[in-house]
Amino acid sequence: MSESITVVLPDGSAMEVERGATVEDVAHEIGPGLGRDTVAGLVDGELVDKVTPLTEDCEIEIVTPDSDEYRQVLRHTGAHVFAQALQRLHPEAELAIGPPTDDGFYYDVANVDLDAADLDAIEAEMTEIVAADYALERVECSRAEAFETYDDNPYKRDILETEAAGEDPVSFYVQDGWRDLCEGPHAESTGEIGAITLLEQSAAYWRGDEENDQLTRVYGTAFESESELEAYLERREQAQERDHRKLGREMDLFSVPAHSPGCAHYHPNGMRVRRELEEYIREKNNDLGYEEVRTPELNKADLWKPTGHYEAFKQEGEMFAWEQDDTEYGLKPMNCANHAHIYSEGQYSYRDLPVRFSEFGTVYRNEQSGELSGLLRVRGLTQDDGHAFIRPDQITAEVTDTLEIIEEIYDLFDLEVLYKLETKGDDAVGGEDIWEQATRGLRDSLETLGLEYDVESGEAAFYGPKIGLDARDALGREWTIGTVQLDFNIPERLGLSYVGEDNRDHQPVMVHRALLGSFERFMGVIIEHFNGNFPPWLAPEQVRILPVSDDNLGYAKRLQNRELSAFRVTIEDRSWTVGKKIQAAHDDRVPYMLIVGDDEVENETVSVRDRFEEQLSGLPVEQFRDRLATEIDENRVEPGIVERS
RNA sequence: GCCGGCGUAGCUCAGCGGUAGAGCGAUUCCCUCGUAAGGAAUAGGCCGAGGGUUCGAAUCCCUCCGCCGGCUCCA
Numbered sequence: 122m123s124e125s126i127t128v129v130l131p132d133g134s135a136m137e138v139e140r141g142a143t144v145e146d147v148a149h150e151i152g153p154g155l156g157r158d159t160v161a162g163l164v165d166g167e168l169v170d171k172v173t174p175l176t177e178d179c180e181i182e183i184v185t186p187d188s189d190e191y192r193q194v195l196r197h198t199g200a201h202v203f204a205q206a207l208q209r210l211h212p213e214a215e216l217a218i219g220p221p222t223d224d225g226f227y228y229d230v231a232n233v234d235l236d237a238a239d240l241d242a243i244e245a246e247m248t249e250i251v252a253a254d255y256a257l258e259r260v261e262c263s264r265a266e267a268f269e270t271y272d273d274n275p276y277k278r279d280i281l282e283t284e285a286a287g288e289d290p291v292s293f294y295v296q297d298g299w300r301d302l303c304e305g306p307h308a309e310s311t312g313e314i315g316a317i318t319l320l321e322q323s324a325a326y327w328r329g330d331e332e333n334d335q336l337t338r339v340y341g342t343a344f345e346s347e348s349e350l351e352a353y354l355e356r357r358e359q360a361q362e363r364d365h366r367k368l369g370r371e372m373d374l375f376s377v378p379a380h381s382p383g384c385a386h387y388h389p390n391g392m393r394v395r396r397e398l399e400e401y402i403r404e405k406n407n408d409l410g411y412e413e414v415r416t417p418e419l420n421k422a423d424l425w426k427p428t429g430h431y432e433a434f435k436q437e438g439e440m441f442a443w444e445q446d447d448t449e450y451g452l453k454p455m456n457c458a459n460h461a462h463i464y465s466e467g468q469y470s471y472r473d474l475p476v477r478f479s480e481f482g483t484v485y486r487n488e489q490s491g492e493l494s495g496l497l498r499v500r501g502l503t504q505d506d507g508h509a510f511i512r513p514d515q516i517t518a519e520v521t522d523t524l525e526i527i528e529e530i531y532d533l534f535d536l537e538v539l540y541k542l543e544t545k546g547d548d549a550v551g552g553e554d555i556w557e558q559a560t561r562g563l564r565d566s567l568e569t570l571g572l573e574y575d576v577e578s579g580e581a582a583f584y585g586p587k588i589g590l591d592a593r594d595a596l597g598r599e600w601t602i603g604t605v606q607l608d609f610n611i612p613e614r615l616g617l618s619y620v621g622e623d624n625r626d627h628q629p630v631m632v633h634r635a636l637l638g639s640f641e642r643f644m645g646v647i648i649e650h651f652n653g654n655f656p657p658w659l660a661p662e663q664v665r666i667l668p669v670s671d672d673n674l675g676y677a678k679r680l681q682n683r684e685l686s687a688f689r690v691t692i693e694d695r696s697w698t699v700g701k702k703i704q705a706a707h708d709d710r711v712p713y714m715l716i717v718g719d720d721e722v723e724n725e726t727v728s729v730r731d732r733f734e735e736q737l738s739g740l741p742v743e744q745f746r747d748r749l750a751t752e753i754d755e756n757r758v759e760p761g762i763v764e765r766s
Numbered sequence: 767g768c769c770g771g772c773g774u775a776g777c778u779c780a781g782c783g784g785u786a787g788a789g790c791g792a793u794u795c796c797c798u799c800g801u802a803a804g805g806a807a808u809a810g811g812c813c814g815a816g817g818g819u820u821c822g823a824a825u826c827c828c829u830c831c832g833c834c835g836g837c838u839c840c841a
Contacts, residue, residue: 237771323836324769331838335768338837379832489767492839504841601841638841670798696798704802718800730801
C-alpha cells in the first residue's frame, strides 16, 4: 500500500513523502548535503533514529552533528558504552536506567560496589569499546522475551511496565553482542564518540524515591571530540574559580568553622556587605508597609503545635529541640508562628488591614549533614522575613505589590531568576477549596505582571502554595531565594480574626514572604554572580588609596579622614612598589584605587584606576567624591567614574 | 542521612612505613618606588581527632568529626 503522508519542516513548509520513508530519506529529499549530515531526527518533538520510518503525518526536524540533540544522542550512546564496560568487568552488576542529561549522562546500577579504582578500570574499558567502533543496532523482540531477559532485574521490569507499557515488540540496542533495553536513538557506532569520561558517582534512589532501593549512580560525559571535552572540563574548573566559598576566604568575607557546621561566621568584610543588604531591604519593607518586629529564637515547643510546624519540622528531625526542666524547648525553624502571635495580641478592624510585620529573623534548621554547602545551604540562617495579614479581597493587590518590588530588587542586582509556582503536596493541611483559592491568587498576580513561571506540582509548604524565585550558582545549580506564599491554614488553626464591616469576626489571609530569602544564601549567590566584584555600594572596601611613596601617606590619610570620610576607604601602607599595590587591590576586587604621588598632592587631585584597569589621571578630589556618592546612592552595579575605553 | 572522594603551615599543594617540605602569604630589615609581583632574613605544623597494627605511622587498618560532588531535602 504505497501512499503518501505530509511532513512539516521547521520553516513551516510541508512535504509529501511516501509512507514508511525514514528520517534520513526526508533529509535526502530536502538536499543531499543534509542527507549526508543527518544523525537523527526530531519527530513531533521526540528524538528518534535517522532510520526510523515515518508512518503518519508529522512535524520533523533533521538533527545534524552540530546540534544539542546530537550531543544527547552521543551521550546516550556513552551511557551504553559505560554499561557494557561495567558488565564486562562486573558481570553481576544489574542495570537500572541510564539517560543523557544536560551535561552528559548517568547510569543507575545495582548489585555492585564501585570505588575510584573501579571507575578508572571501567573508564579504560570504555575507551577500548569506543576505539573498537562497534556498530549499534536496533533490534526488536517480544514483550515476553524482554521479561524473560530481565527475569532477575526488577528495574528493567519496572521500565517495561511503565515507560514501555503495552509496547510489543519492544526495542533493544545491540553493540558487540551486548544489549540493553532502550528506545534510542543512538549513534551508528561507538566510534562516533570522540571523547568519553566518567566524572563522579553517588547513591541514588530508584525513581528518586527515598523509600525505594538505593542504587549506584555513575556520572559521565561524552563529546564529539577530545578538544570539546577539554573545553568542558576547563569551563567546570573556571566555574569553581568563582565559588563563593573560595572567594569568601580570599576576600575575608566569612567562614564556616568546623565547630559550627552550617553556621556562618561573618568577618568584618562580609558583615559590611550584609549590613548594606539589610539597610536596602529595610527600605523596601518600609515601601511595602511593613513594621519591623523582633521575636526570640528560643521558644517552648508548644508554640509550633497549633500551627502544624511541630509535626512538620520536629517529626522530621528538622527542628532543634530539647527537654529542659520538664519542658520541651526549641529554636525557631521559622518566624511565622511568632508573628502570628503578635497579630493575635492586637484587635483589628477590616480598615486596619493589611497588618504587616517584618523581621530579619534568625532561624535554625537541622539540615542533613550531606546537604550543607557553604552559605547556600546552612543550619543557621537569617531570613528577610515578613508576614502580611490581609483581607481576602486584598490578595491580588498584596501579592502583586510584593512581586513588583521583588522584580525591582532582582533587576538591581542584575540577577536572572526563575519564577516557580509550587502547588499542593502530600503533606498539605487544609481543604482543597482553600488551596485552590490560594493558588489562584498567586497565579493571578504572576499573570497580571506578565511574569513567566514554571509550575511545580506538589512542591509547596504544608500550609499553602508558594511562588519561589530560583537563582543559579556558578555551577548552574538552582537555589530558591525570594518567596511569596499564601496561607489560609495558619489563620484558621490559630483562630486569627479581624472585625469586618458587618461587625462580625472574619479570618484574615496570611502572606509569608522573603525578598532575598536569607542573607546567607543571597550573599552566596551574589558573591558568585559578581565573581566577588561587588557593586560599589555593596563592596566591603570601596576605595583603596595607594601612595606612590611614604612621603604621600599624609595626603592619603587626609583624603581618608576628610574628603572621602563618607566611604569605606583603606590606605595601602605596605612598602611595596606601585605595581604590587595595584595587583593586591585588584586581587581584593576593590572597585576604585586612588594612586596619589607628588603630582596629586600638589594639585589636590587623585589618579583613579578601577577594577577594569581603566585609568583617569588628575581628577579633582571633590569630583571623585561627588561621582562616587552618586554611584553609591543609585546602587549602580559597575564602577563608572572612569569611562571604559 | 546515603554513595564516592578528601582533611599535611594562613592559602595552594608535594611527601604515602625510618623523626615534616615547596611556592604564595605573614613578620622584621633594606629599598621610597608613577600604573598587575623589588631584595634579604625570620617565624610558622599534635600531618582533622581517637584507637589499633608495627621496633618505628603523616604514610597501613578501624571509629568519629569536618569538607567536596551527587542523591534525598530546602531559604
